[in-house]
Amino acid sequence: MTQGVGRIGRYVRMVAQPGQGSALAEQLMRVADGLRDAPGCELYIINRTPDEPDTVWVTEVWADAAASDAALSRDMGEAGIGEVLALLAGPPEFVDLAPVGGPGLR
Template identity: 70%
Template sequence: MSDPSGRVGRYVRMTARPGQGAALAETLLRVADGLRGAPGCELYVINTSPDEDDVVWVTEVWADEEASDRALSGELGEVGIGDVLELLAGPPELVDLTPLGGAGLSR
């Protein structure tokens, strides 16, 4: 089922270098602060994994693919993406989604 609004969603699983999970979470919270008010960013939530100390999940919802691309390419200014990459043990794992609605999302 596709979203006629064009919204895109994503779960991103990031694994930090050993012992760096808390630093990764703090850095991602800075990224999230930098995205407040960013055009097209509807949701950017940082989550920790209760049973994996070095794993951090990001839940994203964007108005459209262009807004997501703009944010990830750095056009929104320096929000700490480089700092995030330095803490990672490997590439992030992405799960692309089609948001349909729900509590916290306007229709």
């Protein structure tokens, strides 16, 4: 699989400090709103987990790695990545993906 060319995706798992799952989801929705017009941002979906109220997963798909790097460094800064990090109980975990296709992907 090639690196650095073509569409990329990831799942990001974040665990908030106890009782802070709703606050984390709200802050991440602010980040998501800031990415609506970001070039190459195909998906940036905030998900709660029914069985783990303090865990939030983000589903990301980007046109390429450069678009992801550019948008997340710029827009997450503007949207308050500091506020996101302050809510976490530990570092985020990542599952790196190479999206192939399917309904919902442009």
